[in-house]
Amino acid sequence: MVYGNIVMMLIDFEHKTIRKNLQLNMNLFELQRAQIMQLNALDEIRKLSLQHTEVVLNKRIRWHDKYIKERKFKSGDWALLYDSRYKDTMGKLQTHWLGPYEIVEVFQNGAVQLATIDPIKFKLLVNGHGLGLYHKPVTKEDFLQQFYIQPPPTVPAASVEGLPIPKS
Incomplete structure (x- = not known):
């Protein structure tokens, strides 16, 4: 200049x-x-x-x-919560899921209110995308009733005593 x-x-x-x-x-x-x-x-x-x-x-x-899975939750279901702290770690035996939790309420915006299944209920509000449906453990009797399978008849012990013993 x-x-x-x-x-x-x-x-x-x-x-x-x-x-x-x-x-x-x-x-x-x-x-x-x-x-x-x-x-x-x-x-x-x-x-x-x-x-x-x-x-x-x-x-x-x-x-x-096209890769979004639509998940339908209803109150009373059990769910597992994804723990994002471990998303970068590669561990065979390390679980990435917390829970199970009981679903208390599902909101329209995708938020879900969970409660612990312990006797003392602790409630928390989470995003529904981080949840996976957890199937409750089923007892043998409940499993048989679900599929209408009759349990095998039990043989009384007195009738077994009169049978001949097979020889080998």
């Missing part, structure tokens, strides 16, 4: 500005018209890039949504 001279920015040399073109004695009307055409072309490029961004975003949303 020199005192008394007009300051010329580096952008003036890189892009032809009105001031630079006036110094070169070019037609002002043509310069303004050329700049308006460049601005219009820039707007067109911007619109095309926005449309392309929207198309890519919709593709990404569809790709992501």
